[in-house]
Amino acid sequence: xxxxxxxxxxxxxxxxxxxxxxxxxxxxxxxxxxxxxxxxxxxxxxxxxxxxxxxxxxxxxxxxxxxxxxxxxxxxxxxxxxxxxxxxxxxxxxxxxxxxxxxxxxxxxxxxxxxxxxxxxxxxxxxxxxxxxxxxxxxxxxxxxxxxxxxxxxxxxxxxxxxxxxxxxxxxxxxxxxxxxxxxxxxxxxxxxxxxxxxxxxxxxxxxxxxxxxxxxxxxxxxxxxxxxxxxxxxxxxxxxxxxxxxxxxxxxxxxxxxxxxxxxxxxxxxxxxxxxxxxxxxxxxxxxxxxxxxxxxxxxxxxxxxxxxxxxxxxxxxxxxxxxxxxxxxxxxxxxxxxxxxxxxxxxxxxxxxxxxxxxxxxxxxxxxxxxxxxxxxxxxxxxxxxxxxxxxxxxxxxxxxxxxxxxxxxxxxxxxxxx
Ligand SMILES: Nc1nc2c(ncn2[C@@H]2O[C@H](COP(=O)(O)OP(=O)(O)OP(=O)(O)O)[C@@H](O)[C@H]2O)c(=O)[nH]1
Numbered sequence: 001x002x003x004x005x006x007x008x009x010x011x012x013x014x015x016x017x018x019x020x021x022x023x024x025x026x027x028x029x030x031x032x033x034x035x036x037x038x039x040x041x042x043x044x045x046x047x048x049x050x051x052x053x054x055x056x057x058x059x060x061x062x063x064x065x066x067x068x069x070x071x072x073x074x075x076x077x078x079x080x081x082x083x084x085x086x087x088x089x090x091x092x093x094x095x096x097x098x099x100x101x102x103x104x105x106x107x108x109x110x111x112x113x114x115x116x117x118x119x120x121x122x123x124x125x126x127x128x129x130x131x132x133x134x135x136x137x138x139x140x141x142x143x144x145x146x147x148x149x150x151x152x153x154x155x156x157x158x159x160x161x162x163x164x165x166x167x168x169x170x171x172x173x174x175x176x177x178x179x180x181x182x183x184x185x186x187x188x189x190x191x192x193x194x195x196x197x198x199x200x201x202x203x204x205x206x207x208x209x210x211x212x213x214x215x216x217x218x219x220x221x222x223x224x225x226x227x228x229x230x231x232x233x234x235x236x237x238x239x240x241x242x243x244x245x246x247x248x249x250x251x252x253x254x255x256x257x258x259x260x261x262x263x264x265x266x267x268x269x270x271x272x273x274x275x276x277x278x279x280x281x282x283x284x285x286x287x288x289x290x291x292x293x294x295x296x297x298x299x300x301x302x303x304x305x306x307x308x309x310x311x312x313x314x315x316x317x318x319x320x321x322x323x324x325x326x327x328x329x330x331x332x333x334x335x336x337x338x339x340x341x342x343x344x345x346x347x348x349x350x351x352x353x354x355x356x357x358x359x360x361x362x363x364x365x366x367x368x369x370x371x372x373x374x375x376x377x378x379x380x381x382x383x384x385x386x387x388x389x390x391x392x393x394x395x396x397x398x399x400x401x402x403x404x405x406x407x408x409x410x411x412x413x414x415x416x417x418x419x420x421x
Contacts, residue, residue, distance in 0.1 A: 008041040009033055009100075010069050013080040014057060015047050024299045025266060029080050029102060032265075035109045041072040055094065056087045066095050078105060082269070085134040103130060103269040110272060118184045125177045126271040128170050199389045199412055200247070201256045201364035204283040204319075206311065207292035208303035209263030212326040215347040216292060216356070217246065217260045223353050224248045245282075250357065253391045254407070256364055259286070264310045266302075273313055280314045287364050289321040290356075295344070296330035322359055328352075367410040373419040376401040382416070 011029055015022040022045075030040045046061050055062050056079060065077060076098040077091070083101040091099045100108075107127050114120040205213040249255045259282050273280070283289060291307060293300050304323075322341055325331075329346035343359055345352025370393070375382045383402050386392060391407035403421060 006037050006039045007075040008072060009038045010042040010044060010065060010072065010074045010077045011040055011080065012057065012061075012065060012077060013043070013045045014051065015045060017049055021266070021299060021302050024302065025080060028266065029078065029105070032102070032105050032109060033078060036105070036112060038076070038078070041074055042068045044068060054087065055090050056081070056083055062091070062094055069095065069097060076100060078102070082267070088134065102267055103271075106265065106267075106269055106272065118181070118188070121177050121181050121184065122275040123272075125174065125181065126269065126275040128174050128177070129271045129275075130269065132167065132170055132174075199409060201287040201409070202282075202285060203256050203258050203288045203290060203360055203364060204286035205258070205260045205290050205292055206283050206307060206316075207263060208294065208307050209265050211263065211292040211294045211303070212347050213260050213263065213292050216290070216324065216326065216345075216353075217244070217258060219347050219350050219353045220248060220258060220357065221246060222350075223357060224250055250361070254361060254365055254368075255389070255391075256287075256360065259283075264307045266306050268306075268310060273310065277314060280316075283311065284314065284316045284319070286319050288360065289316070289319050290324050290360075291321050292324045292326050294327050295325040296327040300325075320363060322363065324356065365407075365409075368407045369410060369413045370405065370407050371413055371416075372403060372405045372421040373416060374398070374401045374403050374421040375419055382419070 011026065011033070013022065013026045013029070019025075026043060026045070030043075033040055044061065044065050046057050048057065052058050057065075068074075069077060074097070077095060077100070079099065079101045081101060082103045083091070083099070088099050088101070107123065107130060110119075110123045111127065114123045205217060207213055245257055245259045247255060248258050261280060261282055262276060289311075291304070293304055293307075297303065322343060325342060325344045326347050328344045329349060329351070343352065343356055345356055347353065368391075373386075375386075377400075379401075383404070386404055386406055386408070389408070390412065392404055393407065394403075394405040396403040408416070
């Protein structure tokens, strides 16, 4: 098979005053580009306090970018910030090449990774909303999208995209996708309600992309000893775009639901956060958040900040949180195993997973009570419920019904108080 040629890019970053994370952001931009097979062949940076309205960077810098572009035989230029429609247009005109910004890059990655119908619709929506004000002037960038639902423009050539897609058509597509997403959302709500009715506590993994959420989920499933399909876990940005939910049954029969969802990244496009809202909302209803942090990365505090800000943006408030500092095998720091609301683990090797499970148990089952109930024989459905949703310690029978010694949540205990023995 013929090896596909990788596109070469020049990256451009503008460092504003007091931006301590600039170097890291540029490194991340390179990784984001690599995630859609774009090779970085040159980096141009500028210290600027005020952005140049027309071309984002100054005229001299644009020239420098142009020269480097020629010298490195690059295919496109990628800016670290979101550019305005006219800036993209002006830059493309001067540089005579395709210009992308960080937002387009992230959208392109999401588009490639989207697997489920819902994720595809969400990415399509974000892309169309991003495109709408930029109809005139975009070069080939949108043709980089790989997945999508086939919302209408993905199979078209670059020139055609620019010419044919008028605002009306895009607005129509946006409404159609929104309608479709509403239907998917109501199905998701129904599923969530059903889960809530199940009464099992929900534990949600959140964190910066590549922090190790899927690895932790797989390890917990393994320790729980259930034959389970492994979650896709890979050293690539945004491997997980959809929410996966697993029912975890521990050795002592206690059960909870574990959810894993899309990872965060700095400057996650607003359209994308909005489009993925319903997926991300799963975290809002959780009983416990496991905020996973790649502590081997020097910028881990910055990543935690971004994650917390994104959680705020989607309205996740007041959910008890345990900070899980992962990849401690690679962190060259002394660390406590557990301190306050932090736990240090190395999920890849399974180190710290039993402790993590203990912490989860301490938190989500803390209001659990041990009771003895007598369930009349004709109410077999309650016995079934308890067998699946409570920790049944003992079952006996007398002439009036089934006697069950169970550990169950305060909510269930209140609900079933009339059966107290
Ligand atoms: N050294 C080391 N690597 C780890 C550890 N845990 C996970 N990794 C690696 O980190 C990479 C990312 O792990 P994932 O579990 O896919 O991360 P994620 O948070 O689900 O990523 P997204 O899907 O991007 O949100 C993989 O290559 C893992 O093997 C660890 O404890 N130590």
